[in-house]
Amino acid sequence: MNTTILRLSAQALLGRRRGVVLVLIPAVLVVLAVVVSILTDDEIGYESVANLGFTLALPLVALLAATAVLGPEVDDGSIVYLLSKPVSRHVIARSKYAVAWAATMVLGALPLLVVGLVLDASEPRQALAWGLGAAVAGTAYTALFLGLAAVTRHAVVIGLLFVLIWEGVLGTAFAGVRWAAIGGWGREVAGEISPLVPVVGTGLTYAVVAAAFVSVGSLWFTGDRLRSFTLRGDE
């Protein structure tokens, strides 16, 4: 870890409009949960709100955070100034990941816990399950998207395609996608913690190992890509 890179990445993440959008996504989710819990008596809205947060808000926050710490620098070429410093590229990758991961935890996973508590305060275990499942999925999402940002300028679009098409559309059409879907692994973890969350059926061990593998692998890959980085012109 390098404190200067941590500080600069945090500035890039929270500075200006990007920070506003990053904070708005969980804020809207929590407001929706509050409104639903006030207007409906029982847990009708729990499933849909938690699903919305887990399948849409969490990956979007992770995507925004991961691409924010690396994307703009690669885009305008100023990353060469960072790469020319005598700091290991893997340290750069880890420092940037740490910032993006912290943002995903606070703005992606924590809101799910809050939403769970708001919608059904009598079941704190269920809320905790959603929160922890989101933490596991968020860890892997952030690493994967950071790796994407190091490879291509289209990291945001490819990340969106992965989340919305692969995990979303194809995930509902083909059951086998659950073996290669980060969101599915997070749900599996959540389902193991609380019986109220439906499990996906990959097994807890597989889900945790797969999430850890993707996280560590993507993080190493990011460092490796930065090690042999070629700056390309705008298309």
Added chain:
Amino acid sequence: MADPSVATPEGRSVIHDLGYRPYTGPRLGSGPIARALVGTGFRNTFGLGRSGRSKVLPFLLLGLNLLPAFIVGGVMVLVGLDELPIAFAEYASTTQVLLGIFVASQAPVLFSRDLRHGTISLYLARPLRSDTYALARWSSLLGATLLFLVLPVLVLYTVALLGEMDVSDQTADAAVAIGLAALLALSLTGVAGLIASWSTRRGFAVAATIALLLIGNGIVTAIQEIAREEGQPQVGEVAGLFSPYSLYRGLMASWTDVETATPPTSTAMEVTYLVVFLALSAACLGGLVWRYRRVATA
């Protein structure tokens, strides 16, 4: 010795006049410039006239968007159905994620790059007003979005005609679907263009547009489902006014036979849906024009 700061008198600028022939052809006004800009913008949206790598994404998305239509066609041929398994208008609703990603990812191509690299001042140095520039860019994106929406409908329509279904029925359904597609394209183009013109970072513009469109749609869908289960469809009807996709679904439910969660039930509500749809598009276009006016005067 002459004062070098004094402007050269007319006709005596001999040192820099190297004898090159000046351009003597016709100089076109802002109309032809705008037309050329719309044409190039439309091509650029699909990566035509740009590098090979920038063609990959739009054509990949277009291909993915057309794939289900061709699969439906293939299934029709193999199984021999006598009606389409998916309605023309329903198609855009089914592939709304692809549509959103396409519009969000291609809007920055038209709106962000000129602002980010400062090339906007070169455009505005021509006899082209900032309003015209904004309108031209908007038309390019609108055309591309419409193509993206209408192509699968045309594929399905062809399949239906080749399957010898009732021509007048199919034509009427396809016409309604294309009308709805135009409304959806108008609003999505406005929203994506406005966000892209405010953000000069491409990745950020894409993510912000998607966040707005899909989370907005997700929230509306959640509210509509809850409202239906709670037995209060009016709440869902009103909620449907807050996202382009739900506006599309609402009008689709009232203009075609497709069923949705909480469709608008009264004529007044249908008119409200239509008005909100058009007002959203107009407001975004207005914002776009205003944004470029500010850029031009800054």
